[in-house]
Amino acid sequence: MQTILRSKTKEVKIDAHSAFVIIGEKINPTGRKKLAAALQEGNLEYVKEIAANQVAAGADLLDVNVGVPGLDDVAMLPRVVQMLSENFDLPLCLDTPNPQALEAAMRVAPGKVLVNSVNGEEKSLAAVLPIVKAYDAAVIGLTMDDNGIPNDPETRTAIAGKILERAAKLGIPPENVVIDPLVLTVGADSKAAWVTLQTIELVRREFGVNINIGASNVSFGLPERDVVNQAFLALAIQAGATCAITDPMKYGLFIKATDLLLGRDNYAAKYIKYFKAHPKEEPAKPA
């Protein structure tokens, strides 16, 4: 199954046979004071700089989150989306819990965006899916509902099924729904990653849809988090994940290596191209 996103002129395909898709996670002020301050001042130059770094490091899509407490996201999200689509030609992933901000951003976003996210809660399904349908977007469906995040793969898979069913009722086809099985930290529960990996396999087998993962929660509270995050990326990709919201600066080369090992990179061309295009050292980190 193929999920297609579009910018003004570019198309990004998510499927199990192509290169794994990297959604750059850095345009998100959570825990980033400098970005939060820039957004509050309406200073989009800094946002642009972060975006440029993510694109240079190999992001295929950009996640856009402007969630700063007190900030008018209904005004800010479309402003940032407009700036990004004027400056960068890659599809966007609109990351907001506010349906008004989402709709305002949809109006100005070119192409076909990915909405981040809907979940199995009645309130979320009712608010988000109609907007996804109206703008012919794709959406990330999180496997949680009014009872929280289930502890077992079967119940998470059932929530994925519910989201897909409710989407279908509105005329949203399954290729426009990317399921995110969620991952909790293995620091708190050593079976946490295993539950996610099992959910990925179950959802792939039952519904055949694309799978997104967030690849940094898993290591929360542990030392050497990058090592754990890398291992998790490889395991999740092998289990069937097809895209991740993650940091291409840190994990881009590792993801390309995994694609290569899974036979998705003829002549190692993409791995070597990526290596040549990116210095070993990380670019200066935005604070």
Next chain:
Amino acid sequence: MQTILRSKTKEVKIDAHSAFVIIGEKINPTGRKKLAAALQEGNLEYVKEIAANQVAAGADLLDVNVGVPGLDDVAMLPRVVQMLSENFDLPLCLDTPNPQALEAAMRVAPGKVLVNSVNGEEKSLAAVLPIVKAYDAAVIGLTMDDNGIPNDPETRTAIAGKILERAAKLGIPPENVVIDPLVLTVGADSKAAWVTLQTIELVRREFGVNINIGASNVSFGLPERDVVNQAFLALAIQAGATCAITDPMKYGLFIKATDLLLGRDNYAAKYIKYFKAHPKEEPAKPA
């Protein structure tokens, strides 16, 4: 299925539910001039130093290879084995293509050793399996035969079956055979790792035996080899590999992270213990 190796007093178990077993690869003079020279001079102090580094970095077993052109390995392999078993209490993996050297080393090795290796060639089966049986050892079976290394998972799996059958005929039970599906470099053939991963899954499904992998060939000729080797380790472990001949200094923490993510490390205890015991920087490398 559980493969058990023993030193004088310690037992190491290889199975799919326990921690992944690391066989330290560094006592091998191939491409290491300083070690080759030390062996030629009969200077075992340097071998001891390498062994100590491997053990400190988390090796569960030590691979022992003394293959230097012109060196009398029938004399040297047992000498090194004796020195190692006097100084380190962990099982050994005897790595030689010479049956005479193997048998001479078997006579002095305490406990239960792993023999590296037999393969599907008639000559190899006839020479190695009787020694494995006579000393109640375990053996690594490489999936190659008189026709070389097959390009497809099915033929490699058939060779694994042949090795297991010939072992059974001599009274060697399947838990004493660890299959190594072999891996060629993805630099030359971008499907190479995929064939190995498929072979691991097939062999596990058909025979349920333990699987060893060598984790550094895969990246030969590519830049940033460690990145590729790490990704391969995670993928192979998930596919069903249960031990690897590899460098614990480089990959120990990554392997512990993979065990943790696969739900084999309650409370992340082993990961954190490993992290605390090993400085982030690599110990000084033996040349």
